[in-house]
Amino acid sequence: xxxxxxxxxxxxxxxKPGEAFDAVASMKQEKDGSYELISMDGAPMSGKAEEDAExxxxxxxxxxxxxxxxxxxxxxxxxxx
Numbered sequence: 001x002x003x004x005x006x007x008x009x010x011x012x013x014x015x016k017p018g019e020a021f022d023a024v025a026s027m028k029q030e031k032d033g034s035y036e037l038i039s040m041d042g043a044p045m046s047g048k049a050e051e052d053a054e055x056x057x058x059x060x061x062x063x064x065x066x067x068x069x070x071x072x073x074x075x076x077x078x079x080x081x
Contacts, residue, residue, distance in 0.1 A: 009043035 005011075015021045026038040037045055 003037065004046065006040055006043040006045045009040050 009023075011023075012021050023040050024042075025040050027035045028038055029035055039045060
């Protein structure tokens with residue numbers, strides 16, 4: 001499958017024509033099982049607005065503070081006698 005690169009998309013530095021590279025693609029599954037390409041590395045495809053993409057979910061609920069995580073919790077360390 002070949003596509004035209006969206007306006008604003010820049011391939012990684014040093015990539016030459018014909019060379020493969022990785023990019024993050026946002027897609028939406030259609031009811032018929034096909035997929036629509038929404039954006040590549042955040043650059044919307046032609047005719048698609050950024051607001052068409054799914055909104056990102058905030059990891060924290062508003063009004064709740066995150067509790068710091070001690071990754072050494074439950075592990076005896078020399079300085080935690």
